[in-house]
Amino acid sequence: MTDPIRLSKRLIELTGCSRREAELYIEGGWVTVDGEVVEQAQFKVADGQVVALLPGATPDAHEPMTLLLNQPAGLDFDAAQRLLSPDSRWPDDRAQVRLLRSHFARLTTTLALQPDASGLLVLTQDWRTLRKLNEDASKLEQEYVVEVSGEMAPNGLERLKRGLGDLPPVKASWQNETHLRFALKNPRPGVIKAFCKAVGLHVKSMKRIRIGGVPIGKVPAGQWRYLGQAERF
Missing domain, CATH: 3.30.70.1560 (Alpha-L RNA-binding motif)
Structure with a gap:
């Protein structure tokens, strides 16, 4: 028996990829441990655990995401963020996006709701989207x-x-x-x-x-969807 090691190190041993490629595979949701997707490169795996790459895996950095939340009234930004989870994604979301837990990290918002209002709140990892909303606030x-x-x-x-x-x-x-x-x-x-x-x-x-040109649509309160590829604020 040896001590558990980092998932990224085990993946390097199995595939011969570089450390950066291993991290990208893992962050991209392409690596399973005993059949379950794990997205943390520092996750520790023991000798008996089965590590595998999913079919179609590519070591590409994932694109920054923008999430559209139908925020219930009376929440601050921190409380709104806590609503975001894989389970609260709108089931009818048509965006062709592989959901990753990393999509919920490093989110920023702008264009705050009116006090006591509910509805569309934009949460984004994409600096281009954030700049667009801030620079065009007087036009949107x-x-x-x-x-x-x-x-x-x-x-x-x-x-x-x-x-x-x-x-x-x-x-x-x-x-x-x-x-x-x-x-x-x-x-x-x-x-x-x-x-x-x-x-x-x-x-x-x-x-x-x-x-602008982006509606919240039929997303129920407390649920969210991805900004579609063809949608523009």
Whole structure:
């Protein structure tokens, strides 16, 4: 019996690959230990454990991922991150992506939700996506559906579209008798509640359903999907 060794070292012994290639195989989810995928190069394996490469394995660095979470209201970023797991991926996600646990590491967000809002939150490992969202924040339209109560003041929609006092003009329309749609760019925190209050309405709930050209779609609250290859903010 010998002491357990690092998975990456065992893989080098088995395949003759380099240390970097071994790490890439493992991080890419291509290596199994006793039939279970292990993504940690430092994982310790004993003599009797079976280490194998999956068919089609390639020692390529995985692309940074962007995840779209339908965040429930009232969570901070840390709490939102804790919702992310293989089990909380939306079952109907059509993105052709091999799910890896490393996709949940080193995530960053931007374009925060309005206070007390639910809906689309972008979490990304991709610096290009993060830069796009930050640099184009003043150009990207964010769409919210807002449940309201009360009676709107006369000509309330027209007043919202023209601007009210220190509130800028905003695109607003009725979705149904109790829900308004707002489309606005880089909204400051609390501005949707201020819009509604200015025309006699009280906000009961609000949900962000779109940023630029990317909607959250039918993803249920607390679940997430990958940003599709053809989707663009």
